[in-house]
Amino acid sequence: MSIQIGSHTWDQPVILAPMSGITDQPFRRLVRGFGVDFVVSEMIASAGLIRGSRISNERAKWSADEGMRVVQLAGCQAEPMAEAARLNQDQGADVIDINMGCPVKKVVGGAAGSALMRDEDHALRLIEAVVGAVELPVTLKMRTGWDLDRRNAPSLAARAAAAGVVLVTVHGRTRCQFYDGRADWDFIGDVKQAVDIPVIANGDVNCVQDAARMLQRSGADGVMVGRGAFGRPWFPAQVRHYLRTGRDLPDPELSVQRDTAIEHYRAILDHYGEGRGLRIARKHINRYLERLGIAKEDRREVLRQGDSGKVMQHIADLYARVMAQEEAAA
Numbered sequence: 001m002s003i004q005i006g007s008h009t010w011d012q013p014v015i016l017a018p019m020s021g022i023t024d025q026p027f028r029r030l031v032r033g034f035g036v037d038f039v040v041s042e043m044i045a046s047a048g049l050i051r052g053s054r055i056s057n058e059r060a061k062w063s064a065d066e067g068m069r070v071v072q073l074a075g076c077q078a079e080p081m082a083e084a085a086r087l088n089q090d091q092g093a094d095v096i097d098i099n100m101g102c103p104v105k106k107v108v109g110g111a112a113g114s115a116l117m118r119d120e121d122h123a124l125r126l127i128e129a130v131v132g133a134v135e136l137p138v139t140l141k142m143r144t145g146w147d148l149d150r151r152n153a154p155s156l157a158a159r160a161a162a163a164g165v166v167l168v169t170v171h172g173r174t175r176c177q178f179y180d181g182r183a184d185w186d187f188i189g190d191v192k193q194a195v196d197i198p199v200i201a202n203g204d205v206n207c208v209q210d211a212a213r214m215l216q217r218s219g220a221d222g223v224m225v226g227r228g229a230f231g232r233p234w235f236p237a238q239v240r241h242y243l244r245t246g247r248d249l250p251d252p253e254l255s256v257q258r259d260t261a262i263e264h265y266r267a268i269l270d271h272y273g274e275g276r277g278l279r280i281a282r283k284h285i286n287r288y289l290e291r292l293g294i295a296k297e298d299r300r301e302v303l304r305q306g307d308s309g310k311v312m313q314h315i316a317d318l319y320a321r322v323m324a325q326e327e328a329a330a
Contacts, residue, residue, distance in 0.1 A: 003198045003221055005137050005166060006094055008068055010222065012215065013037035014240040015169075017202060017226035018072045018097070018141070020104070024059070026267035027284070028066050030260065031229060035237035037222075038068045043099050043107075046075035046084035060088065072141065074099040076111040078129035089134045098130055098165075100142040100156075103175045114143050114175035117156060124159050131164035141169040141202075144187050147176040151187065154194035161195045168195065169224050172203040179227075188218035200224050208242035208249075215243070231287030233260065254326070258319035261288040262312050269308055278308060285315065294318055 016039040028039040048056035071093045075081040102113030116123040145151035157168045172183030183203025192199045201220035225236045241249040269277035302314040
């Protein structure tokens with residue numbers, strides 16, 4: 001099924017998943033630059049956005065080179081969710097995505113995220129409030145259910161579609177699984193069978209062949225890539241290329257990977273300021289270096305460094321070391 005959202009149309013789109021603390025504006029812009037159909041904001045607390053909290057406003061920022069502006073909202077009450085959706089519409093959002101998939105204790109403890117799947121009637125009231133509040137397309141991200149005894153994603157998706165949701169994304173785990181075990185791609189197919197709107201499959205896409213297998217087993221209309229992109233922002237573009245051509249797109253040259261990591265580091269410092277940026281960048285730099293095969297102690301030496309210039313020099317030196325090793329082995 002071709003997917004149309006507003007004026008945009010795709011066949012088997014590849015989408016960058018919203019990941020709190022990861023898919024901020026610097027990361028989204030980087031992934032978008034390599035090539036992906038669209039990106040989604042980090043989860044934004046509706047109540048925080050209404051209050052004008054710094055973090056919520058920061059997460060709502062968007063730039064033109066990110067393409068279609070998809071804003072994901074979280075909350076547990078209908079009216080604040082509706083008000084936050086209206087605010088984002090006024091600020092130029094193209095799509096509102098409702099979060100019913102976050103498994104984090106702080107979120108579900110407030111009866112938001114995947115906790116909403118435990119009460120379909122309440123979840124539906126929230127969906128109807130958001131759909132009724134805006135003239136924008138509204139999408140929904142969920143898990144398969146709360147636990148293995150309550151995998152109600154097919155019924156909730158059907159009710160959401162009847163309420164006006166135009167697309168559903170399903171992560172193939174329950175909330176209680178968190179990220180343990182394997183995503184159930186076959187069960188995502190049950191959701192696909194329950195609705196007439198597009199379904200996006202999410203969970204355990206770690207190589208391009210995973211994406212093809214997930215689509216085949218689920219019958220879904222597109223792929224959402226999450227943790228597989230962490231530390232390799234070029235990966236969603238590789239998935240997209242493989243699905244469209246059947247051919248592998250090689251990893252970028254190590255020199256390009258080095259420049260990407262350093263560019264990402266600079267962008268984080270520019271976005272958050274030097275103090276916060278140094279702290280926020282650590283998880284990203286650690287993941288780049290881990291994927292490069294750098295030992296934990298060497299990574300720690302970089303992450304302990306409090307001078308941004310020295311951090312970038314350390315990164316360049318470590319990439320140079322690996323490049324020299326590969327050249328010697330050739």
